Amino acid sequence: MTSRRCRNRVLAVVRAMVARGLVVGTTGNVSMRARDRVYITPTRLDYDAMTRRDVVAVELAGRPMRSRHGPSSELPLHLALYDRRPDVGGIVHTHSRAAVTWSMIASGLPPMTEDARYYRMGAVPVVPQTTPCAEPAALIAALGDGRAILLEGHGVVAVGEGPYEALWIACAVEHMAAVALSLRALRDGGGHCARRPAIVGTWCGLP
Ligand code: 13P
DSSP states (O other): OOOHHHHHHHHHHHHHHTTTOOOOOOOOOOOEEEEEEEEOTTTTOOOOOOOOGGGGETTSSSSBBBBBBOOOOHHHHHHHHHOOOTTTTTEEOOOHOOOOHHHTTEEEEOOOOOHHHHOOOOEEEOOOOOOTSSTHHHHHHTTTTTTTTETTEEEEEEEEHHHHHHHHHHHHHHHHHHHHHHHHHHHHHOOOOSSHHHHHHHHHOOO
């Protein structure tokens, strides 16, 4: 794939991520791997103003190529993930609301809805806030061969064959977290889940 097409693809995924309300302001980032390069969003740049030329190309070894902007501050995490996971071709990091909320009240997000089966996802672990993305070893260990992790009080890191698949995984995490929060609210409101009490009880502590 040409450099131009890679940049266009990253930009298209950025637009889709923003359209779905998965980030706050200039937070979040997107990257894709193509041969010996990674194409990643620049740091702190207004998404509405971002063009293909703003996407930063970096050698997989980590050396930035000539670019208008500095790469995302999460570049070390993206590079480490590509290094450890040859199957990963795209990474999306979001700050979506339900996922962040769930990360602050639970130690993991169970694969409780059909979306988890559809996207072949297991449980999504929550990584404690004390673990900085600049030191990614613990995050990578938590991800294992999975498809997403939740950073406590921070957001979602999702991986896929390419950046579009990573985005769909991030959407699925947000959806599952929203469902989990609804179930918690049902429980706290004294509601009873009649249809799947055992499963829901295991996952969310519902009666
Ligand atoms: P960047 O703007 O540097 O990509 O950082 C955004 C972010 O989400 C940090 O967690």
